[in-house]
Amino acid sequence: MSVHTEDTIVALATAPGIAAISVIRLSGKEAIGITQKCFKGKDLLSQATHTLHFGTLHDNGRTIDEVLVALFREPNSFTKENSVEISCHGSPFIVKEIIKTLLKNGARLAEPGEFTKRAFFHGRFDLAQAEAVADLIHAETDNARQAALNQMRGGFSKEIDRLREELIHFASLIELELDFGEEDVEFAQRDDLRNLITRIRSVLRALIDSFDQGNVIKNGVPTVIAGKPNAGKSTLLNTLLNEERAIVSDIPGTTRDAIEDEIVLGGINFRFIDTAGLRETNDVIEAIGVERTRDRMKKASLIIYLFDLANTTLEEIETQRQELAALGIPHINVGNKLDKADPLLLEKLKTEDFTFISAAAHTNVGVLKEKLLAKVQVREVKTGDVMVTNLRHYQNLLQTYDSLGRVLDGMSQGVTGDFLAMDIRQSLHYLGEITGAITTDDLLDNIFSKFCIGK
Template sequence: MISPKTICALSTAPGMGAIALIRLSGKDSIDILSRVAGKSFENTPSHSAHFLRLKKVDGSVLDEVVVTVFHEGHSFTGENTVEIACHGSLFIQQEIINLFLASGCELAKPGEFTMRAFLNGRMDLSQAEAVSDLIASESARSHEVAMNQMRGSFSNELKDLREKLIHFASLVELELDFAEEDVEFADRTELLALVTEVLAYVRKLIQSFELGNVLKNGVPVAIVGAPNTGKSTLLNQLLGEDRAIVSNIAGTTRDVIEETLNIDGILFRLIDTAGIREEAAEEIEALGIQRSLDKIKQAKIVLMLSDFSGENSQSEGHLSMDSNTTGQWADEQATIHSGAHFLVIGNKYDLRADQINSPWEFQTPFLPISAKNGSGIPELKAWLSQQILGSFNTQSDTIVSNARHLDALLKTQDSLEKAKWGLETNITADFVAMDIRQAMFWLGSITGQISEDDLLANIFSKFCIGK
């Protein structure tokens, strides 16, 4: 699949900047550089940097650049590679690329450098996909997950699982070869224990996808409640700036306001919604309320604000300051949207804390705060972080964040469950072996030990050009 052509492309972000990096990769990349530069780089050591004045065809100086040479087997792609650091002028970038195109290069396709790294054995498929995730990471936690995967932690664990299954399959298939002689090479009790062990770990990887997915894409958090409960004040307090308008007038927030907040390296997408009440004052507010209800359906975490001060006890709507009403509504929503985490926040709790002695009697957890003076905010941030991380450690645990990997793991789980059932019910060895081979296939598809051309094309087409 590797083209014999030498490819080139801009590897830094498109646009003007102080410095731009242009990359060449292929057998002839050093030879092409020598022709363009007018001097030989054939005998320069790998990883060496050189100052160079690049000239146009007419002999005039185009730019002063730094060229780094990487020899075959010692580069990102595994091929001879050249990187040119030039000034970030759009004109200079394009002119340098044109020089190399005219000298025998062809323009790289999206993800072609990383695809060559995979095809040349510099990394497996899951590591190659992690390159894209690393580039797109927006928080410390998503960076940790991508970096661990790119460095091979996920691949090594899958390799161990697959080797255990290969050992299993070899014993079962050996029995099939000697079926007529009634020879047993595999202890079914031990095999059952092995399949159970591998299956448990595959299930743990599947479970980690929920965390990996939100770390990769951000955690949507809906801040909901009745008018005047302090939703906008809470948003401003969390962000540390006056992002939303705060007013005593009910229905100030008419539309959805979205902002991002980083807590413990996790990116939360905070959504301040219009106040929810049974009858809106007018049509625009009603549209805002409907959008609020829609955001609850999409959110991973829902913060249900209620005014516990008693100041707005006569306010309209089915979400009032009354703790019973709020608790019942929160429990109902938590049941309907079982995939989300709900928290009832008793805002302005400090104004009447001495009058409230009854314990919280609902399933939804409760946290008293004051959005105005900031009390309870550190506890709220800690709660948000804990709901996402749970018992996982992003620095040491393998976290699955790729939907393709999840699909393969689910199919692996299905095959292992069939094999486990077969061992428990003493089904014939050939059926058990078939299920184990299928599990091995799906595990291999994650790292690229078993892959197809159309799969590779689909994966690398999502990369940016130059990577």
């Protein structure tokens, strides 16, 4: 995705569909002039920045709508370009007509993420902060909102820039040594370099380790509800969601494909996935569902495994538990149909790690929710906390950590400065990619193409 900064772009900034109002954004050198061509009211070209103006928009003398126009003159706008935001009535037809008229007068449709991409190119913020804009838009919990806000305000970027600046200082000294190679001089003291890299790797390790929580905060917890047919998986999903989301039937094999929905517990977004019952079957369609269940379980962050206490022997439970443990995925053993359970079976399972519920009667479902939260254990995100929530950042931090590890190994083995410089340059490259100090068109295209059109 290229950016033609001489163009003036336009897009709907609010969600599509019928609404009380919609907001249409323009950005570019001619944003105000293009709007003026179809606006009746004050002369927008002579108005100050950060002002609102009521009037009507027209197309060849035909009035389209009454609107409120907000002006933002460069560089005091989101993109640091001349920008206009037009608030109109939220009819999809009106929105389409206004955008069509603006296109006739010289604007072009914005590409996904192009407003934010222009802001990045004009130095409004760095790449990590730009990605945080998208995270903030998609935040579904207060923790996710605060984590994105902290990153957008530059806390994470400042930490990365500080580490990079310290590395650049020593890299320049080693590069200087290479220029005087024949004179065998050492500008970069090796003990100082070793101490610096050890300290930087310590900071990187803390950032890397924060990703486990950061990923949960941003993306939630994919939680598979699994078990044999008729164990009560669909009933449990409906109970957790407090709505009839899945079909419940006494006929085994009713659920043939995964059903997903989300709820927020304790500030954490859990994505529950109801799956087909695990059993051997000759039904081709059900067998596909069972295979998908097994795949989902392997990819899950957490598994709620239901055992049917009314129709399962202790031996069958032990076999299922062994199969579950072999997956190596965090899981909660849940005995369902507590109200119909054999008292002897309950007595034998009491000493095991089981949560006993009745999904149909809502018995002990609150206890199960507490167990879910205990399995995840995410702390509250506070203002100023530096946390990694982005997989791209996590991968770059790992690569930086490994590159600096090679520098330490090289110094221990007495390698020459040119090899040390090579690994340090690689470290600087990975760190620079996080904030956009080093970028490629492919990287930028990949990041901004995931944004919505009007952002």
